[in-house]
Amino acid sequence: MATLEQINSAFPAFFPAAFFMFGACVGSFLNVCILRIPAGRSIVRPGSRCACGKPIAWFDNIPILGWILLRGRARCCGRKISPRYPLVEFLTAAVFCSMWILLPPASAGVGMLFASILIFCTFVDIDTMSLPDFATVGGALLAVAASALFPDIHGARIEGAPFFASSVASIVSSVCGLAVGSGILYWMRLGGEIAFGREAMGEGDVILVGMIGAFCGWQGALFAVFGGSLIGAAAMVPLVALRAAFSKGKKSGKKPRNSPSEDASDSAPDAIPYGPWLALGGLAYYMFFSKPVDAYFGGVAGLLFK
Numbered sequence: 001m002a003t004l005e006q007i008n009s010a011f012p013a014f015f016p017a018a019f020f021m022f023g024a025c026v027g028s029f030l031n032v033c034i035l036r037i038p039a040g041r042s043i044v045r046p047g048s049r050c051a052c053g054k055p056i057a058w059f060d061n062i063p064i065l066g067w068i069l070l071r072g073r074a075r076c077c078g079r080k081i082s083p084r085y086p087l088v089e090f091l092t093a094a095v096f097c098s099m100w101i102l103l104p105p106a107s108a109g110v111g112m113l114f115a116s117i118l119i120f121c122t123f124v125d126i127d128t129m130s131l132p133d134f135a136t137v138g139g140a141l142l143a144v145a146a147s148a149l150f151p152d153i154h155g156a157r158i159e160g161a162p163f164f165a166s167s168v169a170s171i172v173s174s175v176c177g178l179a180v181g182s183g184i185l186y187w188m189r190l191g192g193e194i195a196f197g198r199e200a201m202g203e204g205d206v207i208l209v210g211m212i213g214a215f216c217g218w219q220g221a222l223f224a225v226f227g228g229s230l231i232g233a234a235a236m237v238p239l240v241a242l243r244a245a246f247s248k249g250k251k252s253g254k255k256p257r258n259s260p261s262e263d264a265s266d267s268a269p270d271a272i273p274y275g276p277w278l279a280l281g282g283l284a285y286y287m288f289f290s291k292p293v294d295a296y297f298g299g300v301a302g303l304l305f306k
């Protein structure tokens with residue numbers, strides 16, 4: 001690790017910049033996955049193509065920069081290119097770079113994997129209102145495997161004990177997070193169904209929180225559900241207000257959020273995916289809030305079991 005530290009001290013910006021660029025490339029790949037996997041198309045072949053069918057040259061396909069240099073229009077036919085592509089690339093780049101700056105190397109590396117899965121799930125959920133099992137179930141399995149290899153991500157390293165012991169402790173943390181996360185959401189979903197008489201959230205959300213728990217431990221799963229809901233609620237207030245202001249409808253303001261839309265004038269879909277808020281909560285915990293949240297739960301447990 002001496003060389004790594006030498007590079008870090010000589011060029012402090014080297015690794016953050018390298019991980020920003022790496023993240024932008026991963027984001028570019030995520031764009032391809034988000035677009036093609038739900039449509040059942042190969043992510044390998046054919047190469048990137050414009051909507052008009054012409055292949056995109058490598059220099060127009062450079063993450064973030066390509067879109068900026070083209071000013072959001074395809075070179076071949078002038079079609080508008082959605083700003084979501086550079087946005088996903090920039091988001092992934094910024095998250096990777098921040099992971100490296102904020103966390104120790106092993107946690108940062110696992111965090112990059114975690115963030116990639118969450119970003120994929122978020123945009124697929126926005127597009128299709130469903131979460132593919134291979135990403136959520138597969139992500140949970142990857143999380144358990146990563147926990148076995150890197151016990152530090154759960155703070156499960158036991159000093160002086162053989163690696164095997166830390167590894168087992170870490171797997172227990174991960175599986176516990178998986179069970180608590182999916183368990184809470186399962187009961188919330190059941191409660192919602194009884195209260196509202198219809199499906200309030202999907203089964204995909206249940207598995208998603210299980211996966212978040214497998215990466216973050218049970219505290220992270222709890223934070224994702226409650227923190228994510230808070231962030232979601234805070235973001236929904238201005239969105240719902242904006243929609244109410246623009247629709248100038250008969251029943252202003254007090255419309256229940258998830259009511260099926262009766263008037264055709266309301267073009268925006270009424271169902272709002274829950275997955276993106278859960279993902280945001282999970283990522284926020286992993287990157288920023290694991291220490292204070294764990295300390296909080298530790299304090300609560302201390303009061304209860306003194």
Ligand SMILES: [Zn+2]
Nearest residue numbers: 050052076077
């Ligand atoms: Zn074109």
